[in-house]
Amino acid sequence: MVRTPCCRAELGLKKGAWTPEEDQKLTSYVNRHGEGGWRTLPEKAGLKRCGKSCRLRWANYLRPDIKRGEFTEDEERSIISLHALHGNKWAAIARGLPGRTDNEIKNYWNTHIKKRLIKKGVDPVTHKSISANLQDIPEKLNINQTIITSDDDLDHNKKMEKSARFLNRVANRFGKRINQSVLSEIIGSGGPHATISNNTTTVTTSVTVDSKSDKSTSSSFTPTSNLLMTANGNATSSPSAFSESSISDRLMYWDKEDNIEFSTFLNDEDFMVLEESCAENNEFMKELTRFLQEDETDNIEMMPANEHQDSFEDIDNYFA
DNA sequence: AAACTAGTCAACCGCTAGTCA
DNA sequence: GTGACTAGCGGTTGACTAGTT
Numbered sequence A: 001m002v003r004t005p006c007c008r009a010e011l012g013l014k015k016g017a018w019t020p021e022e023d024q025k026l027t028s029y030v031n032r033h034g035e036g037g038w039r040t041l042p043e044k045a046g047l048k049r050c051g052k053s054c055r056l057r058w059a060n061y062l063r064p065d066i067k068r069g070e071f072t073e074d075e076e077r078s079i080i081s082l083h084a085l086h087g088n089k090w091a092a093i094a095r096g097l098p099g100r101t102d103n104e105i106k107n108y109w110n111t112h113i114k115k116r117l118i119k120k121g122v123d124p125v126t127h128k129s130i131s132a133n134l135q136d137i138p139e140k141l142n143i144n145q146t147i148i149t150s151d152d153d154l155d156h157n158k159k160m161e162k163s164a165r166f167l168n169r170v171a172n173r174f175g176k177r178i179n180q181s182v183l184s185e186i187i188g189s190g191g192p193h194a195t196i197s198n199n200t201t202t203v204t205t206s207v208t209v210d211s212k213s214d215k216s217t218s219s220s221f222t223p224t225s226n227l228l229m230t231a232n233g234n235a236t237s238s239p240s241a242f243s244e245s246s247i248s249d250r251l252m253y254w255d256k257e258d259n260i261e262f263s264t265f266l267n268d269e270d271f272m273v274l275e276e277s278c279a280e281n282n283e284f285m286k287e288l289t290r291f292l293q294e295d296e297t298d299n300i301e302m303m304p305a306n307e308h309q310d311s312f313e314d315i316d317n318y319f320a
Numbered sequence B: 001a002a003a004c005t006a007g008t009c010a011a012c013c014g015c016t017a018g019t020c021a
Numbered sequence C: 001g002t003g004a005c006t007a008g009c010g011g012t013t014g015a016c017t018a019g020t021t
Helices: A022-031 A041-045 A052-061 A072-088 A092-093 A102-119 A130-140 A151-174 A180-188 A276-280 A282-297 A311-319
Strands: A194-196 A203-208 A227-229 A251-255 A260-264 A272-275
Touching: A022 A041, A022 A052, A052 A102, A072 A092, A072 A102, A092 A102, A130 A311
Parallel strands: A194 A227
Antiparallel strands: A194 A272, A203 A227, A251 A260
16 A cells, blocks of 8 residues: 655645744644644644644644643653553553653653663663663573572562562453553552562562463553562561451451451462552552452352462452 | 764654544 | 555654753
């Protein structure tokens, strides 16, 4: 299929920087007729520009809701979190930052954040430490070499990976149903942090989850590709938000004020407590709990924890 | 003061997905 | 099913500016 070029120089269409007069024409036209119809807009608005150029000028510069000026620290943190989630999907990232355009975020990333991350020793593509990435090289080169040095390490890594997968699945399943703004808020605050109880070690690390192998059925929420997790030897419970009854018991969320409770089943291997950042995101947990309660009242049976061999299968079945 | 370099960001280009006749 | 068309996206370019030599 042969396409006619959008902006043909022989038609005498102007390129380059926009003049204030052009901005004025475009703004008043869009204000009168609304966005859209970009192909025919230039002629109607009396502009010697291609429609694409007009759309871009409007979207990136003239739109009234565009926020100008320096990015705040919060915005920067959000960009980093969202980039970890979406990669170079600038439009997706921009949706999480009202008033900022994809172009602006892209430029800011390339000129500021990227450099800063590299300076801190963080790979801006993978969001892992650069030294950690060096350890990945054998894997990337398909060399059969393991960097796990002991059974304990292997076991610990498996636990963390499974726990990360669990969180991913919760996000994927509930992403379809939970208010997007609540999810954006969580992502904006750095994503859910999980504390894994393994009773032996205290480690801070990040776990990458293969979202391809975790088949997501979510149509409205992009699967998490990275989850930041804190593996903490001291099994902690957040004040008022989470409590644990026993290592093989259920993950509990209980809000005293609203008198609501969330629980799901985890065996001792997958046991985890969502703390700190999730506690900050009480809204998310409350909403999650409400959905569970609704489901329970719809007679969806929840099986006791000790009958579960594979908690992920159970979670899949439950949320399916 | 002039030349050069590096950083920034608006705008462009090429491509893809979605829609419609 | 096919092709024309539109809108939108991500990567790249180049003009402009500020800092340095």
